[in-house]
Amino acid sequence: MASLEPMKITGYTDEDFQNKFSGDPYAFMINPDTIKMQKSIEYNEQQAPATSSASQKYKSTPSDKLTFEMVIDCTGVVDSKRIDMNKEITALETIIYTYNGKIHRPNFVKIQWGQNITFNGVLESIDVSYTLFKPDGSPLRAKISLSFSQYISPKTVTMQDAPESPDLTHIVTVSEGMSLPQLCLQTWNDDSLYIQVAEFNGLNKFRNLNGISKLIFPPVNTAN
Structure with missing residues (x-):
């Protein structure tokens, strides 16, 4: 029986997603139960004279959004080698959140799961909730809500437009x-x-x- 492939997040230092950030991608301990992909279109409402309702004039197409929740479990039950919560959070944040002085911004990121899910973007928000603790207060389990916005380089946008x-x-x-x-x-x-x-x-x-x-x-x- 084949092992379950984990979702991975890889950091990149360029907007064309060619140069990988140093270090390994972050591999999820537990894959998300639900992934939400959001697409939207913005319009300006304009009402012509002597008409009863407004028409919608195209304004722009905002970036696609990807949101999901992940769980980090450091009890040793999921992975006996990954039991340091601080190390897990730091590894994740270094790729998706921490300011990278070499490019003067946080990294660009690629989220991948299998052959069908690939999303190039940038982090919009990260919310961490600790849900299980050791007797001394050290966290053992965390639920992390992540939101990403699709990133397309200005050169590509111009070509597509x-x-x-x-x-x-x-x-x-x-x-x-x-x-x-x-x-x-x-x-x-x-x-x-x-x-x-x-x-x-x-x-x-x-x-x-x-x-x-x-x-x-x-x-x-x-x-x-």
Whole structure:
């Protein structure tokens, strides 16, 4: 009979999850009974004139959330070699919570369980409740509530958001001979937005862009 594979948390020192934090991943003593994955979408409510109810305009998609509870049992019943509660808590916190001076922030973390659960994120909160003690007050068992927020690097977010979207800010290199309408067509597939770009950059010319190397293409209102 195959042994039960433990959930593991691995620390990383880069936002692309390529460079592992020194030391071994933290392996759970007891796997969670329940894992909660939360996805959400945020909207701005807008009510048009002469309408009876508001419509919802897309605002953003927040990061996915992963929450669960884990148990650390240092009675020796679960694992006779892991009976030091302070050592267990320190090992866990070093990976997910403690400030890492080399990267000037806590580690990025990857939570893995089997082949189907892999979550790249950062810790949002950790709550520790001690539930069993030795006669001298030393804790033997702890219930830990963990909440993680998915982390995606800014580079990946830009790729996923489709850079041609007029809802995003772009820095556009001006090619020789290109007019502002042509640049709008190239960037957004819409040459009618050049007036808004010109106003944002303080331009009084649309055709001859000589002497200009880069322009900021701000989020624009496609209805105008």
